[in-house]
Amino acid sequence: MLNATFEPLCVVSARRAVVLVLKEKAEIVERNGAEFRSERAAVPAPSVIRLVHFVRVPFRSRVPLSRRGVFARDGHRCQYCGRAAENLDHVLPRSRGGPHSWENVVASCRPCNARKEDRLPQEAGLRLRHAPVTPHAHLWLIATAGTVDPVWTRYLPGVAAAVPA
Numbered sequence: 001m002l003n004a005t006f007e008p009l010c011v012v013s014a015r016r017a018v019v020l021v022l023k024e025k026a027e028i029v030e031r032n033g034a035e036f037r038s039e040r041a042a043v044p045a046p047s048v049i050r051l052v053h054f055v056r057v058p059f060r061s062r063v064p065l066s067r068r069g070v071f072a073r074d075g076h077r078c079q080y081c082g083r084a085a086e087n088l089d090h091v092l093p094r095s096r097g098g099p100h101s102w103e104n105v106v107a108s109c110r111p112c113n114a115r116k117e118d119r120l121p122q123e124a125g126l127r128l129r130h131a132p133v134t135p136h137a138h139l140w141l142i143a144t145a146g147t148v149d150p151v152w153t154r155y156l157p158g159v160a161a162a163v164p165a
């Protein structure tokens, strides 16, 4: 669900989105091809909706680091080789003082994670595809949805689409 300004707000169920559209509180921006049918009407199932009126959003603090959040940020892909990620990897290993922070944790496949051990990526012949960054505050809401519809990424700068493994 986007604000009237197209700023992402949160993830809502498709049913809730339809109710908002029927009440004319929101309009459909992207649809997913399916339809909701009632006795009176058929409504296209929305994938992205936008509120008709702007809502003021209270300041959100930093996103807490979580496995789900890291996987969502990194598109469920190993940040060293691009294969499906299964593990979290500390770029600067914990054993060498690396922090458990957004800037030091990436999604990794099992082989890359095992190959790296307690070394820096360059010491293990690995290269990070992207420098890990703290995601936008809306990411934790997306992470709770599990996966990110590829269509959503148009409205979510800094978030990669989840590619099925």
Ligand SMILES: [Zn+2]
Binding pocket: 078, 079, 080, 081, 082, 083, 108, 109, 110, 111, 112, 113
């Ligand atoms: Zn890998």
